[in-house]
Amino acid sequence: MRYFSNSNDRIFARTKAVIGRKVKYCHPPASVHVVEELLRDFKSGEKSHEDFWIMMGDKYVYIRYFAVRDENGDYSGTLEVTQDIAPIKALEGEKRLMS
Numbered sequence: 001m002r003y004f005s006n007s008n009d010r011i012f013a014r015t016k017a018v019i020g021r022k023v024k025y026c027h028p029p030a031s032v033h034v035v036e037e038l039l040r041d042f043k044s045g046e047k048s049h050e051d052f053w054i055m056m057g058d059k060y061v062y063i064r065y066f067a068v069r070d071e072n073g074d075y076s077g078t079l080e081v082t083q084d085i086a087p088i089k090a091l092e093g094e095k096r097l098m099s
Contacts, residue, residue: 011061011082023078042067043075053085060086 024035041047042065052063066079 009084011056011059011084023080038065039078042078045073045075058086059084060089 024032049066062083062085064081068077
């Protein structure tokens, strides 16, 4: 299974050409060893997810990786989800439903 989403507020530029590409080739060379270790942990079953957060200019980027497993629990790939959480961190007080 393959999934690709695209939006105007995408944090890391990607095209559909990344579908099927090894995830380590979508990262800077200095972090490839971290990606490879994470994938080993996913494949071995030691981990099922991992979270990172970094500052990128005015964005506070939350990056989540999830191991994708089939119905037998066998590793079949990795899902990466990114979000700029700066607006969330700036929240104060509360907003109730429909207020």
